[in-house]
Amino acid sequence: MSGMYEGAIQDLIDALGRLPGIGPKSAQRIAFHILQSDAEIAGALVDAIRTVKERVKFCTECGNVSEEMQCRICRDPRRENTSICVVEESKDVIAIERTREFRGKYHVLGGAISPIDGIGPEQLRIRELMTRLADSSVTEIILATDPNLEGEATATYLARLIKPLGLKVSRLASGLPVGGDLEYADEVTLGRAFEGRRTVNE
Amino acid sequence: MRIKQLSLQNFRSYLNVTINFTSKTTTFIGDNGAGKTNIVEAIIYLAFLSSHRVSQNQPLILLGNQQAIIRAEIEKENRTLQIDLEVNANKANRARINQNPTRSQKEILGACQVVHFSPEDLDLVRGDPGTRRDFLDRLLITRSPRLAGVSADYERVIKQRNVLLKTRAAQSALVPWNEQLVVLASNLTAERIALCEALNPWATQNYSNLNETKLMKLDYKSSTEGLSNNPNLNIEIYKKQIQDLQYQEIERGTTLFGPHRDDLLIQLGDFPAKGYASHGESWSVAISLRLGAFDLLRNEGSDPILILDDVFAELDTTRRLQLMAATQKAEQTIITAAVEGDLPEGLETERFYVTPGVVSLKKRGL
Ligand SMILES: [Zn+2]
Numbered sequence: 001m002s003g004m005y006e007g008a009i010q011d012l013i014d015a016l017g018r019l020p021g022i023g024p025k026s027a028q029r030i031a032f033h034i035l036q037s038d039a040e041i042a043g044a045l046v047d048a049i050r051t052v053k054e055r056v057k058f059c060t061e062c063g064n065v066s067e068e069m070q071c072r073i074c075r076d077p078r079r080e081n082t083s084i085c086v087v088e089e090s091k092d093v094i095a096i097e098r099t100r101e102f103r104g105k106y107h108v109l110g111g112a113i114s115p116i117d118g119i120g121p122e123q124l125r126i127r128e129l130m131t132r133l134a135d136s137s138v139t140e141i142i143l144a145t146d147p148n149l150e151g152e153a154t155a156t157y158l159a160r161l162i163k164p165l166g167l168k169v170s171r172l173a174s175g176l177p178v179g180g181d182l183e184y185a186d187e188v189t190l191g192r193a194f195e196g197r198r199t200v201n202e
Numbered sequence: 203m204r205i206k207q208l209s210l211q212n213f214r215s216y217l218n219v220t221i222n223f224t225s226k227t228t229t230f231i232g233d234n235g236a237g238k239t240n241i242v243e244a245i246i247y248l249a250f251l252s253s254h255r256v257s258q259n260q261p262l263i264l265l266g267n268q269q270a271i272i273r274a275e276i277e278k279e280n281r282t283l284q285i286d287l288e289v290n291a292n293k294a295n296r297a298r299i300n301q302n303p304t305r306s307q308k309e310i311l312g313a314c315q316v317v318h319f320s321p322e323d324l325d326l327v328r329g330d331p332g333t334r335r336d337f338l339d340r341l342l343i344t345r346s347p348r349l350a351g352v353s354a355d356y357e358r359v360i361k362q363r364n365v366l367l368k369t370r371a372a373q374s375a376l377v378p379w380n381e382q383l384v385v386l387a388s389n390l391t392a393e394r395i396a397l398c399e400a401l402n403p404w405a406t407q408n409y410s411n412l413n414e415t416k417l418m419k420l421d422y423k424s425s426t427e428g429l430s431n432n433p434n435l436n437i438e439i440y441k442k443q444i445q446d447l448q449y450q451e452i453e454r455g456t457t458l459f460g461p462h463r464d465d466l467l468i469q470l471g472d473f474p475a476k477g478y479a480s481h482g483e484s485w486s487v488a489i490s491l492r493l494g495a496f497d498l499l500r501n502e503g504s505d506p507i508l509i510l511d512d513v514f515a516e517l518d519t520t521r522r523l524q525l526m527a528a529t530q531k532a533e534q535t536i537i538t539a540a541v542e543g544d545l546p547e548g549l550e551t552e553r554f555y556v557t558p559g560v561v562s563l564k565k566r567g568l
Contacts, residue, residue, distance in 0.1 A: 023268065023292070023293065024268060115362050115366050115371075115375075116361055116365050121375070149359055149362070149382060152378070152382055153379055154378070155378075156377065156381055156382075157374075160374070160378075
């Protein structure tokens with residue numbers, strides 16, 4: 001597929017094609033759409049990309065995306081400090097926020113344990129989580145990793161790690177589409193899974 | 203069930219072809235390499251979401267493309283289902299049912315059920331255990347599409363766990379995978395054992411119908427003792443096994459037990475078929491496994507499409523008659539043959555003539 005166009009347009013197609021979920025044909029379609037659109041619209045896209053890279057960082061407390069040192073949720077004084085919901089990615093925070101079932105804070109791991117991809121506990125923000133838990137105000141941990149093999153393995157690993165601390169550890173109830181990502185579950189299903197969460201450390 | 207229409211785009215040798223199935227039995231006639239098995243392969247792909255010939259998608263896609271499309275109109279219990287499946291080279295496949303997108307391609311499993319018999323099935327007797335496990339697992343998926351997920355998850359857990367064993371990871375790293383391994387292995391083994399028990403009488407019956415004198419019998423041969431069709435009891439046995447093998451597994455750097463190391467044992471009288479069956483007996487065993495599966499599925503209320511891929515040329519009269527009898531029971535039979543002379547006498551069928559990239563109702567040159 002490569003090398004069909006000259007210089008700049010092919011560079012754009014290649015760059016777009018490296019984005020997740022965009023195949024060669026879509027990359028070509030988007031590239032020509034950008035080429036034919038007004039300079040203003042194209043400029044806005046360029047600015048948005050540049051700004052997001054300059055401004056958006058990761059919250060020093062929970063690892064969520066944020067424009068400040070701390071994210072909006074960690075800064076919010078109305079959020080309870082007693083419970084932490086552990087998720088794989090920032091997009092899972094958005095999904096759970098939509099359910100309005102949770103008033104505590106989050107911890108974003110940055111992925112799930114997957115040995116074949118070279119991701120072990122050390123590659124995730126697990127040490128940071130343990131540091132946070134040393135703060136005595138936390139009493140409950142909700143493990144909201146994805147309902148697939150890697151998500152389950154990560155939850156099991158964390159539950160065993162946290163057990164000696166004597167905190168209540170719970171896992172989202174089943175009923176979520178198995179094998180999928182948390183983000184694909186609709187609000188009602190996810191809300192129900194949150195409400196029916198079960199304690200995993202007896 | 204029956205396929206009313208099959209369309210292929212960029213699939214194997216086919217740029218674009220549409221086939222309308224109008225008879226109870228349809229035969230594709232063409233030279234070896236003309237592409238008749240590709241048609242069968244597309245139907246099998248719809249049934250199992252994997253080919254019976256290759257493990258990757260790329261060989262299924264016409265050279266120079268990234269995607270093939272298989273589209274089928276299936277009639278099932280007086281309802282028509284339109285299945286669209288994009289087979290992608292570099293990303294996950296996508297499926298639609300009656301134009302509606304699905305969350306996962308797995309949602310189309312069960313829409314198209316097939317029992318497929320081909321000369322390669324001699325490997326069910328002579329081949330390695332993996333061939334027989336694959337036979338069982340594909341039949342499991344046909345009976346219960348949910349098990350496609352169990353079997354795929356099981357294979358993935360084994361891969362994840364083997365990476366840890368190979369790098370001599372700590373027990374604490376293994377534990378999360380051990381728990382899932384035990385549950386998945388217990389389920390998969392229980393389902394396979396239950397399947398062997400259900401299939402056994404049907405296979406035995408088909409074998410004796412072929413005028414064979416020995417008693418054909420199926421047994422599930424597990425790498426772990428004491429397993430049964432009860433997944434809850436299996437869990438306890440596998441938990442103990444994982445403890446017993448703990449050090450050996452780290453030493454060897456791989457998972458040493460579980461359904462991926464099991465086998466389907468085929469007995470003929472007092473001897474295993476593998477190594478003892480004659481050429482003729484091997485054919486009879488292969489036919490009995492496939493037609494046994496066909497009878498089992500029908501007995502359980504399914505109505506699978508029967509596919510007989512290039513088998514008539516190799517068979518004697520008794521075995522041909524047995525297959526002919528099965529075609530009478532099937533709502534739809536799809537046959538491939540190199541020449542018309544290979545077909546059994548008295549077979550009522552519509553005929554398509556296959557040349558590279560083309561499927562035609564007329565013979566070439568007529
Ligand atoms: Zn934060």
